[in-house]
Amino acid sequence: MLDRTKAPETYEIDAITLQVAEVTNLSNGARLHVIKSETQPVIRLDFVFKAGKWFEEKTGESDLAVKMLQEGTLNHTAKQIADKVAFYGASFENNHGYDRTEFTLYCLSKYVQELLPLVLDVLQNPAFPEEEYNLLKQRTIQNVKVQRQKNSYLATHSFTKQLFGEEHPYVFGFDEGALKTLTKEDLQQFYRNRFLTQELEVFACGAIDTPMQRYLEHGIQQLQLQPSKASYITAQKKAAVYAADKSSLVYMEDSLQSSIRMGRRFPHIKDKDYLQLLVLNEIFGGYFGSRLMRNIREDKGYTYGISSVISTKEKDSMFYIGTDVNYAVTDSTIEEIVKEMRLLQQVAVPEDELQTVKNYMLGKFLNDLNTIFEQCDRYKKVVLHDLPLSHYNEFVTTVRTTTAPELMQLAQRYLQPDELYTAVAGRKS
Structure with missing residues (x-):
């Protein structure tokens, strides 16, 4: 009989085994x-194109081109597309990113022949x-105008411009004015250059x-x-252009809150330090029990939430801290963030804290x-980032x-406060 007074045994994780896909090079x-699994009668298809922001000639054209694909074809109107997907209880959506664009179909496997x-x-x-x-253009311009009233949007936009330079494709967001000069022909040209190429990767997983x-x-x-055609963007434009001033303020006169972004470029996912930096980040601000949360939320009460993130792109990575606070404690919050960095550089993480995070x-x-x-998402990351299966x-x-x-040692090398860029949208005390 099960003794519920005793906790279940725990085991060390030595290794994991992920399903490896069967890869076929198609004639086109x-x-x-x-990746096959018979546990549920469902299937997911991901069509992944090298058609992200990285390949734009004009600001915003990749985003609008992706959305236009579901606005009708030579054979179906947008309503007919949506109605057919809904009739079969399926989902067909797109995800536009910095490096790639994905179109994803979820459906019961028995309906693939109707939906493919x-x-x-x-x-x-x-x-x-x-x-x-x-x-679509009018809606997008209006949405951007709304977003640009938000401190968090402006802080992230300003921060990534500091980090990468005004014209870099990894800058977050854009000015709605940039969309006004876009034409339908620009989107069609982007589609021809980026969606009809032999770099297409298709990931199928489920009951196959x-x-x-x-x-x-x-x-x-x-x-x-x-x-495929070469990327339009020149090497010079892709290179990060560091801002001379490491601090910026987007002043919002009537704002009671300030959005803070602090960070720097970080080692690429293939770098030898990357995996250990994930552990360091988790301790610092990566989960609810992190040091930033305990100090700035639990102890000081400055915010509802604060986190640090390592954001990995195919060509680069960045580390940043993000939070929203009352404008009166903006400087105090930044001081506490710096203090937590100093502690990681000067005092070894206690063994019990380190084991909890692990x-x-x-x-x-x-x-x-x-x-x-x-599991397919993990495998897809290995493929798109050209990582070893190990x-x-x-x-x-x-x-x-x-x-x-x-x-x-990693904190001393990568978390030097004077090497971080800081962007604030709102006010300071």
Whole structure:
């Protein structure tokens, strides 16, 4: 009989095993990655294009081009697309990013033959209807105007401009005025250059048997793809142009709050220090029990929430701290952030705190592998960032073996306050 007075045994995580996809190089130049699981009768298809902000010739064109693809094709109106997806209880959505753009279909596996032709029609035959383009452009301009009234948006925009330079594609957001000069022809040209290329990666996961896999291969290779074209952006434009002044203030006269962003560029995901920096970041501000939360939320009561993040892109990484506080304690909050950095540089992390963070990180990592979709996300990251298949085992090993002295050395190297950029949107006391 189960003795509920005793806690269950715990075990060390030595290694993990992720499903590795079966990869097929299709005749049109695309690659299909298939990860099979029969636990649920569902399937997810991710069509991943090198069509993010990195490849823009004009500000905002990648964002609008992506949205226009679902505004109608040569064979279906936008309403017909939405109605058919809804009829089968499916989901078809897009995700536009800095490096890539994804179109994702979720559906029951038995309906793939009804829905895949529709998805391929959207990707291959967009109509770019004039009326929908004008409405989309107006909505987007209005949305940007609304966002630019928010302190958090302005602080992040200002911070990334400091970090990368005015014209860098990794700058967050944009001025709505930049969209006014965009034309429908600009979006069509971006589509031709970036969505019809042989760099397409397709990830299929879920209840996929052999006939289904053959059907996917046959369908996807009907897309007419061309050799990829070089990125428009010059090497000089891609390079970070550091701001002379490490502090900036976007003054909001009537604001009672200030949004704070502090940080710097960080080692790339392939760098030897990257995995240990994940541990350091978790201790500093990466989870609810972090030092920043205990100090600035629990002890000082300056904010509802504060966090530090390592944001990884394909070409670069950045580390930043973000929070919103009453404007009167803006300077005090920044002082406390700096104080916590100094402590990590001068005092070794206690063993019990370090072990708690390690257990949290490994437990969360395992919990995030519960479904086949989550496992596919991990695999997709390995492919898109060109990482070794051993990456996640290296992550587990690094988390388990990282020591307090190593973290102190990393803090001394990467968390120097005078090397950080600080952007505030709002007011100071």
